[in-house]
Amino acid sequence: MPSLQDLLAQRAEIERKIAEAQREERAAAIAKIKALMAEYGLTAADLAGKVAAPKPAKAGGGKVAPKFRNAATGETWSGRGLQPKWLKSALATGRTLEDFAI
Structure with missing residues (x-):
């Protein structure tokens, strides 16, 4: 059975390989995107203008203006x-x- 040190060394090696694979895949994706941009004559500004920014989440529970009022009690x-x-x-x-509409 492997020792704790051996297992930790294996984990470190696997994590290093994972990081390297991520870097390689990211570089390949960037190269592919650059090639497509060159092929279609796109710039970073074109991409920024076309991508819609996500809308911030609206906080719930806000006050809403009243639409109906009881004239007798307010x-x-x-x-x-x-x-x-x-x-x-x-x-x-x-x-x-409609009798109660403000």
Whole structure:
């Protein structure tokens, strides 16, 4: 059975080979890209202009302006999520959402 030192040496050698293989594959990819760019007359600026930058993630939970207001109590509702009880009861009596629109 190999010793710990032998196994560590093997791991270091494998990691070195992995890094070398990654460098070679990366160099080959870059050469291929340069050849395609030369073939089609593209520049780095052409690539930068065509690639859309990823949009930053929008933080959830932000405030939304209210769209409906109970004139009697001043309570509001943005129109998102479940309808509040005051609006449900008013709609049940025959009123419409337009009656509460801000």
